[in-house]
Amino acid sequence: MSPENASPDSVVIVGAGQAGSDTAAALRSRGYAGPVTLIGAEDAVPYQRPPLSKGYLTGAVGRSEVELRPDSFYTTQGIDFVCDDRAVAIDRAARTVTLASGAELSYGALVLATGARPRRIATPGAGLDGVLALRSLADADVLRDHLDRAGHVLVIGGGFIGLEIAATTRARGCEVTVVEAAPRVMGRAVSEPMAEYLTGAHRKEGTRVLLGRSVSALQGDPAGRVRAAQLDDGHRTPADLVVIGVGVLPNTALAAEAGLAVGDGILVDSGLSTSDPHIYAIGDCARFPYGDGMVRLESVQNASDQARHVAARLAGGDPGPYTAVPWFWTDQYTVKLQIAGLTAGHDRAVVAGDPGSGRFTVFCFAGSRLLGAESVNRTADHVITRRLLAAGHTGLTPDVVAQPGFDLKTYQRQPA
């Protein structure tokens, strides 16, 4: 791939999640004409993960609706989609990838979109039947099957996935307990006021949320099915379905074995290039420059924006450095939480609106600089914050947003 900005003669994409599928699609829509190979480890057409903990679990969203694009898409777009196979080695000198099936593929450029895998727990009993994690469509099918018989659901971990599963299973009528080891839910992903609000929202729906607690053992029946959990405070709680949602680990082994720089993610520069200029990494598996540091984000937005960024580059364009504004969403009961920017590291959180009304936004600042906003059922605040952050100067200060009745839709209509 030299000189700079020349298109590679072929692109191989490892990983067929949101990032991988979007890269392949964007290469074609940007006019890239060389061979494109997309390798997926699962025996499934690339699909969307967000519905797996929500609508797909309840049955409201069907199988074909979770597919990112229909099976026929890859054929009509001239994308060689290889499923149920995985890359096991990269030969950087020869520029080849070897697959588990034994196939060897040459690449001009290689895009690693290997994603992440659920973190496991070492708790005794974690191997019992009915103790599950949720990452893949296959996981969701197993979980859905168990849900049909579950009365008591125990969720270990109060992050995005754990709380979404709690909300979904509670809405199905299960007795639900969430056990979170930290003193609050959602870790560093949201501000203190938002974490408190979410905890309250779950408790109001009848979900038990235990903070600062952990599970010391899971106990099964003679058939090996989970039946109960022993908590660290000595209490025992019934559980015939346990869902583990304690975060994910980036899939970096392939990159590390090829000698690429890794460290809680595959390290990339502002052009999403790894330490090998012919190899890129995007999505959940990539750690990239953001602000003064490096971050690794697990979100659709991140996967999708990075996919389009790399595709634009490989199609011969110069998209400049990657600077997309991160955003996230989660649906729990009637709570639609949307986060714009990265709010971790804020030292001041200002609440606009009344949390009691179920419509409010927490604006998070470092000093007087806005880092981001967390909105519950206030979509306009969310989307306008994204636009302001993208523009690089928000004009918003803690004093401005602390004014009674503040909302961004009204504010931006006012003359400057």
Next chain:
Amino acid sequence: MAKITYRHPSGTDTVIDVPVPNTVMRGAKVNNVDGIEAQCGGSAQCGTCHVYVDEANTLPLPVMDSVEDDVLYGTACERRPNSRLSCQLPVSDAIDGLIVHLPERQSW
């Protein structure tokens, strides 16, 4: 089946026969029409499936709800009176012949 025209900022048209049921957004995604991102998958969250309905349109489109209205405050290209989220436009025989104009960009 309804014929939907996606008009690019360059003036070129991509014309697709979109099967029912579907949305104008999905019709574009499935055919890899450049210019529709739809990152949230059609849940009216992200504003990256923004389109301008042709100004001469007389075909019946659903009334905009408050969520769609809110999302349109954050689109990457300017909001106009004919702005819509294409994920909120269901495809039916009644909109056969619809023309939507794609904005210059959907995200930053």
